Amino acid sequence: xxxxxxxxxxxxxxxxxxxxxxxxxxxxxQNEKIQxxxxxxxxxxxxxxxxxxxxxxxxxYDLLVAYGLGDKIDGAYSGTLNNDWVSxxxxxxxxxxxxxxxxxxxxxxxRGVDLVFAPEKYxxxxxxxxxxxxxxxxxxxxxxxxEYVTFLSKLxxxxxDDAQIKTKAEAWENKVTKAINDIKTELDxxxxxxxxxxxxxxxxxxxxxxxxxxxxxxEYAYRMMGFNFAGATLSTTKPSAEEIVKINPDIFVAGGIYxxxxxxxxxxxxxxxxxxxxxNNKIYSIPIGFTAFEQLSAMTPIFFYDQANKIYPxxxxxxxxxxxxxxxxxxxxxxxxDEQVSYMLNGLNPQGESLVxxxxxQ
Numbered sequence: 001x002x003x004x005x006x007x008x009x010x011x012x013x014x015x016x017x018x019x020x021x022x023x024x025x026x027x028x029x030q031n032e033k034i035q036x037x038x039x040x041x042x043x044x045x046x047x048x049x050x051x052x053x054x055x056x057x058x059x060x061y062d063l064l065v066a067y068g069l070g071d072k073i074d075g076a077y078s079g080t081l082n083n084d085w086v087s088x089x090x091x092x093x094x095x096x097x098x099x100x101x102x103x104x105x106x107x108x109x110x111r112g113v114d115l116v117f118a119p120e121k122y123x124x125x126x127x128x129x130x131x132x133x134x135x136x137x138x139x140x141x142x143x144x145x146x147e148y149v150t151f152l153s154k155l156x157x158x159x160x161d162d163a164q165i166k167t168k169a170e171a172w173e174n175k176v177t178k179a180i181n182d183i184k185t186e187l188d189x190x191x192x193x194x195x196x197x198x199x200x201x202x203x204x205x206x207x208x209x210x211x212x213x214x215x216x217x218x219e220y221a222y223r224m225m226g227f228n229f230a231g232a233t234l235s236t237t238k239p240s241a242e243e244i245v246k247i248n249p250d251i252f253v254a255g256g257i258y259x260x261x262x263x264x265x266x267x268x269x270x271x272x273x274x275x276x277x278x279x280n281n282k283i284y285s286i287p288i289g290f291t292a293f294e295q296l297s298a299m300t301p302i303f304f305y306d307q308a309n310k311i312y313p314x315x316x317x318x319x320x321x322x323x324x325x326x327x328x329x330x331x332x333x334x335x336x337x338d339e340q341v342s343y344m345l346n347g348l349n350p351q352g353e354s355l356v357x358x359x360x361x362q
Contacts, residue, residue: 036158038135039151040121040142046133049160050115054108055080056099057137058203059217060117060152062290062297065090066331067156067168074113075099079203082357083257084349085289089334105130115159139295140213145220149176152296168331172298179301180224183308186315187226195250197222198230198277200266201237202256203292205356208265208272209239218294222253225307245271251311252277255286255294257355259347284310287345288355289324290332298331299324306345320345 032048053069055061055076062080064073070090075097080086086093097111101119105127108116116134118124127134137155141148153169199218201210212218214232222229230247231237254262263283266272277283284307287293293303305318321341328334336344343352 034158036135036155038124038137038155039148040124040136042121042124042128042136044128044133044135046135046159047114049162052111052113052115054097054099054103054111054113054116056101056103056123057117057119058291059139059296060137062295062299063152063172064156065093065290066172066298067165068162069156069160069165072160074111077101077119080291083288083291084351084355085344088340088350089290089328089332089336105132108132139217140215141217141220142215144215145217149217149220149296172300175301176304179304183225183304183316187312190315192226195227196230196247197227197251197253198244198247198249199294200252200254200259200262202254202258202262204256205258205261206238208262209241209244211237211239213237217296221294221304221307225304225311227251241271245275248275249277251282251284253284253286253307253311255288255292255347257288257347259285259288260354261356285347287324288347289328289344298327302327 033045034048035043035045037043051072052074053064053072054074055064058077058080061073061076064070070092073096076093076099078098078100081093081096081098102123108127109130109132114133116124116127116132117137118127118134119136119138121136124134124136135155137152139145150173153173157166157169199211199222200208201212201218204210211231211234212229213234214229216231219229219232230244230249233247234243252266254266263285266278266283272278286303287299287306289299291297291299293299293306302320302323305316305323306320308316309318309320321338324341324344325336328336339352340350343350347355349355
């Protein structure tokens with residue numbers, strides 16, 4: 001009997017010891033640190049598989065949700081969340097904190113955030129100096145965006161060690177590459193005169209004279225579609241009407257929630273209404289859904305196909321509505337109606353109204 005007790009006691013000690021080791025192993029996994037480098041070349045140490053992320057950069061929220069990381073997000077920039085499409089496509093967005101563009105490190109600390117995707121270097125630097133891990137991820141490269149199209153997607157797979165996330169990321173990257181190659185291959189078959197496009201950035205109410213620079217994703221995108229990007233020749237992203245007239249763009253493309261207002265300004269106000277592009281109705285809108293299509297997002301491949309359809313209707317005829325419905329369903333699990341897709345493609349909200357909040361229009 002004494003022998004049996006000794007055997008049982010020894011087994012119990014061994015069992016507890018194994019449990020202790022397992023607990024330590026799990027704790028080590030949970031607290032594992034990795035080094036990652038942001039778009040500007042800054043390398044920092046962060047928690048692997050972070051659980052509370054702040055998406056202040058406007059190009060990060062969409063893809064993180066699309067890759068299945070919505071439950072790891074603490075909050076996002078107000079300009080991202082204050083969009084009627086977001087709550088329809090991803091209802092759980094209501095659980096995410098609404099951040100401003102600039103936030104105190106104390107707020108992130110108070111909320112237990114373990115990683116911030118920052119839109120600019122000075123924001124990331126300040127947070128890192130206060131021991132809040134921050135990575136700069138934006139829609140601007142150096143000197144151009146050519147090497148950064150899949151940067152965020154690949155960064156996500158470094159940060160979160162999950163096979164499903166990696167599969168989704170690689171699939172998205174392949175779709176983007178295919179869209180660009182499909183369009184370039186077709187355009188290369190034709191002798192097309194190179195024209196100049198002026199992009200009107202409409203996420204803020206700054207009128208026609210608000211555009212992007214040479215380092216932007218939009219410059220890269222329209223260059224891939226065979227255009228000279230007007231913003232690449234300017235010393236400012238806020239050119240005057242005189243500067244725009246001097247460029248005399250062959251076409252205008254307008255994005256963001258203010259796109260329809262800006263298109264109306266082009267058509268009805270001097271000196272824009274006298275430009276050949278306006279007289280010939282060479283003005284094209286860019287859809288806006290979960291985010292603006294001209295920002296890196298789940299819809300990036302469709303952005304290329306949609307613009308190719310509109311600008312080169314003699315060469316392209318992609319079924320954009322079908323692509324939108326399938327992509328939203330695949331990434332976000334939401335089924336849109338044909339009517340809702342039509343509104344999305346025309347820069348309107350799910351009810352067919354302006355995406356600009358009433359109080360902002362007054």
